[in-house]
Amino acid sequence: MLDLLKGPVLSVQEFFGLTAKAVRNIFRGPHYLDDIFLQMDVIGFGSLPIVILTGFFSGAVMALQLSKALSTYGAVGKTGELVSISLTRELGPVLTSLMVAGRNSSGMASELGSMKVTEQIDAMRALGTDPIQKLVTPRLVATAVVLPLLTVIADFLGLFGGFVIAYALLKMTAAHYWNSAWQALEYSDITQGLLKPFLFAFVVALVGCYFGMQTTGGTQGVGRSTTRAVVVASVWIFVLDFFLTRIFVNL
Amino acid sequence: MVGHSSEPVLRFEHVWLYFEDKPALEDVSFEILEGETRIIMGASGSGKTVLLKTALGLLKPDSGRVFVFGQDITRLNESELFDIRARIGVLFQEGGLFDSLTVEENVAYPLVNQKAAPRPLEDVRERVEEALRFVELEQTMDKLPSELSGGMRRRVGIARAIASKPALLLYDSPTAGLDPITAYTIVTLIIKERDTRKATTVVVTHRYQDGAWMANFRYNPESGCLEPLRNGSSTERRTRLMVLREGRIVFEGERCEFEAARDPYLVKFIKR
Numbered sequence: 001m002l003d004l005l006k007g008p009v010l011s012v013q014e015f016f017g018l019t020a021k022a023v024r025n026i027f028r029g030p031h032y033l034d035d036i037f038l039q040m041d042v043i044g045f046g047s048l049p050i051v052i053l054t055g056f057f058s059g060a061v062m063a064l065q066l067s068k069a070l071s072t073y074g075a076v077g078k079t080g081e082l083v084s085i086s087l088t089r090e091l092g093p094v095l096t097s098l099m100v101a102g103r104n105s106s107g108m109a110s111e112l113g114s115m116k117v118t119e120q121i122d123a124m125r126a127l128g129t130d131p132i133q134k135l136v137t138p139r140l141v142a143t144a145v146v147l148p149l150l151t152v153i154a155d156f157l158g159l160f161g162g163f164v165i166a167y168a169l170l171k172m173t174a175a176h177y178w179n180s181a182w183q184a185l186e187y188s189d190i191t192q193g194l195l196k197p198f199l200f201a202f203v204v205a206l207v208g209c210y211f212g213m214q215t216t217g218g219t220q221g222v223g224r225s226t227t228r229a230v231v232v233a234s235v236w237i238f239v240l241d242f243f244l245t246r247i248f249v250n251l
Numbered sequence: 252m253v254g255h256s257s258e259p260v261l262r263f264e265h266v267w268l269y270f271e272d273k274p275a276l277e278d279v280s281f282e283i284l285e286g287e288t289r290i291i292m293g294a295s296g297s298g299k300t301v302l303l304k305t306a307l308g309l310l311k312p313d314s315g316r317v318f319v320f321g322q323d324i325t326r327l328n329e330s331e332l333f334d335i336r337a338r339i340g341v342l343f344q345e346g347g348l349f350d351s352l353t354v355e356e357n358v359a360y361p362l363v364n365q366k367a368a369p370r371p372l373e374d375v376r377e378r379v380e381e382a383l384r385f386v387e388l389e390q391t392m393d394k395l396p397s398e399l400s401g402g403m404r405r406r407v408g409i410a411r412a413i414a415s416k417p418a419l420l421l422y423d424s425p426t427a428g429l430d431p432i433t434a435y436t437i438v439t440l441i442i443k444e445r446d447t448r449k450a451t452t453v454v455v456t457h458r459y460q461d462g463a464w465m466a467n468f469r470y471n472p473e474s475g476c477l478e479p480l481r482n483g484s485s486t487e488r489r490t491r492l493m494v495l496r497e498g499r500i501v502f503e504g505e506r507c508e509f510e511a512a513r514d515p516y517l518v519k520f521i522k523r
Contacts, residue, residue, distance in 0.1 A: 115349075122309050123347035127411075128333050128365035 015210050018136065024207065025130070025137040035138035043139075044102050044146030050099050050183035051150045052157055058091055059083060059158030063165035076170055079181070084181035088193040089248075092155040094241055097200035099232040100147060104210035108139055109229035112212025113222040121213070134237050136209040143205040144198055151197040192248045199244065207233040257433045258321055260285050260419050261306055261452045266315035268305060268498075275301045275311040276312065283453060284489070285418075288445060290462035291455045292520055293495035298320045299455040300344065302495065303421050307341060308332040317365075320418070337365040340412035340420045340450075344427060346404040348396040348411070355392040357384050358411045365415065382410040386440055402433035409440055413448075420444065426461055438464050439477055446470040459520040466490040494520070 061082045070076050112135060115121050124131045159181055166172040211229040215221045252363055259282035268276040275298050283289045293299045304310045305317055308324045317324050319335050327335070340361075341347075345350060348357050358379045362370055370378075383389040386406040412420060422441060426434035438461055445452045446469055454465060468477040492509045494502040494517055502509060502517055512523060 065299075118345055118350075119343040119347040120349055122304065123343055123349070125329075126307050126311055126336055126339070126341050126343075127361040128337060130329060 006175070013088040014214070015206070018132065018210050018213070019202070019206050021132045022136045022140050022209070025133045030133065032134055032138050035134065036141050039138050039142035040146055042107075043100065043142050044150060047100050047103055047146075047150055048153070050103065051096055051154050054095050054099055055092065055154030057158035058095055058154075059087060059161030060165050061161075062091070062158070063162035063170070064088060067165070069169050077172065077176065079166050079170060079172070080159075080162065080177040080179075080181035081184035084159055084184050085189060087155050087158040087162075088185060088189050090241070090245070092151050092158060093193055093196035094237060095199065096151045096154045097197055097204060097237050098149060098234055100150065100202045101200075101207075101237060102230055104143070105204050105211075105229045105233040106226045108205065108208030108213075109212040109225045110222055112209055113215035113225040114219075116213060116215045117218055117221060131213070136206070136213070140202065140205040143201040146160055147197040147201040147204065148194045151193065155193065186199065188215060188248065188251065192244070196241065196244055199240060203233050203236045203240060258285065259283060259318070260287075260320060261453070262318040263302075264316045264318070266305065266312045266317060268301060268310060269311045274498050276305065279315070279498070279500055281493060281500060281503060282450060283491075285451055286489070288452045288465055289454070290465055290490065290492045291453065291495060292457060292459065292462060292492065294457060294496075297495040298498040299457075299495055300423055301498075303423050303453070303455055306421065307336060307339060315493065320409035322444075331435070333365070335342040337361075337415065338418050340415065342405070342408045342412045342420075342422045342425055344423045345414055346396070346408035348404055348407055351395050352395075353392065354383070354388070354394050354399070354407050355379055356394065357407060358414050361415045379410075380415055382414040383407075385413065385444070386410045402429055402436065405429065405433075405437055406440065409437070409444070413444055416448065417450065419451045420453065422452070424457065426456060426458060434458075434461070435464075439470070441465055442468055442477060443467070443470040447472070454457065462490075462492055463506065466492075 063079055066082050067076050067079050070078055070082070112121070115124075115135075121131050121135075124134060162181070163174070163177050164179045167174060208229045211225040211232070215225045217224070261297060262282040263279050266276050266279045267274060279298075279302065291299055291302065301310060302328060304317065305312055308317075308319075315325075320338060324332060326336055345355065348354075349360065352360070359375050362375045362378055363496065369487065379392075381391060386409050388403060388406055388410065390400060391403065391407070396407065399407065409422075409425070412422075425437050425441060441452065441454065442465060444450065445465075450463075454461060456462065464477070467480055469480050470476075471478045490506065492502070492504065492506060493500060494509075496516055501514070502512065509517065512518065
């Protein structure tokens with residue numbers, strides 16, 4: 001039994017060790033600004049198309065589904081309100097983070113994993129740079145900056161998707177939809193909607209980097225790390241989301 | 252006679268290192284003196300690479316001590332190790348080049364990143380050119396490692412290892428997987444570097460031939476070729492061989508002792 005637990009406990013310990021080092025490196029030099037901007041471009045700008053598409057369609061689908069349910073109570077007019085609340089609180093942050101996890105946790109795991117198996121990580125250490133400082137911290141900082149921004153874009157496009165359905169199919173006026181969507185939002189929704197992706201960014205970046213740095217066993221190992229990174233990051237986004245929502249609901 | 256009485260550059264004292272429950276190094280003790288050439292041989296999985304990585308402080312031994320330039324590196328943390336590593340040049344098994352950087356950036360990497368020696372940019376450029384000229388690849392500066400052949404990547408790796416003019420050079424299987432002609436070129440470069448700068452050199456290999464070349468030849472700067480060492484001049488540089496088997500040192504000594512050995516494991520290396 002103890003032997004069975006040893007592996008997972010060790011992994012958790014190593015993961016938090018990596019987290020601590022990556023965060024500590026933010027506050028001390030050397031800083032690799034070029035790498036941070038490069039990663040922002042890769043993670044942020046690179047994820048725009050999928051974030052735009054998922055945002056738009058999830059908003060549109062929400063409007064379709066909710067209008068159906070709301071029509072039973074004769075409250076189709078509330079569609080904008082519900083779309084806006086569920087998007088900013090939940091769907092925007094979670095879907096965006098899941099998309100970025102699928103795209104970038106896997107990317108980080110495979111990139112760092114390939115570097116690990118071809119001894120580039122060892123070479124980096126041997127040649128005077130800390131791989132956590134040079135590889136992990138820039139990815140963490142970049143993700144933490146761009147994920148909330150991507151979420152804002154996804155939220156807006158989701159609202160726009162909802163508007164297209166509300167206007168074209170439900171025959172609502174633009175003013176009515178946008179007004180109800182706007183009025184429904186409170187500051188706590190926005191806080192929650194921006195804090196979540198910020199915290200999910202830690203999961204996305206650190207899980208991807210952790211599995212990359214742990215890679216052993218050649219190209220096969222890189223494949224394994226990539227899959228694991230996406231699975232673990234996605235599951236942890238949901239778990240963390242549950243706890244964060246629990247906290248915010250009580251506030 | 253160079254270095255016979257001087258301080259050891261690298262010393263292992265009863266080093267044990269385990270991977271999970273399997274020992275990768277078992278009670279390894281040896282020392283390498285300044286100016287010495289050490290050939291470490293062994294079959295794959297015998298712990299050669301682990302030994303080099305331990306010498307660099309990339310792996311921490313479970314017990315025992317490792318001294319590099321007289322300093323116990325098992326007690327140092329990562330940032331203190333950077334200062335020691337700045338004095339060591341290393342060629343990794345497959346070259347270990349950064350595939351996202353150009354050849355020039357790869358060779359410049361230790362010069363730019365080592366804290367100990369911040370250098371002006373023109374100086375870095377000059378050093379990079381010099382190192383690449385040494386391995387005769389100055390025309391590949393702007394290429395990416397993926398555009399080079401296996402032998403060329405190995406040569407760029409050597410250029411990167413020697414760019415900062417380190418006092419100790421470690422080569423991990425420099426000829427593995429190369430054809431005999433390219434392997435000869437690589438060994439020639441290693442001997443040329445050893446004989447021009449008189450740096451302490453450690454070569455890990457599974458081919459006895461590499462060791463024999465290192466022990467019997469010297470670089471002639473006038474002709475630019477290798478030439479056999481004449482009798483009597485072999486004392487000028489000390490070359491010692493060491494054989495690892497499953498993490499243990501099973502032989503340590505001069506080439507003539509190695510060739511006289513009767514142990515079947517050692518004989519296999521000579522016959523191959």
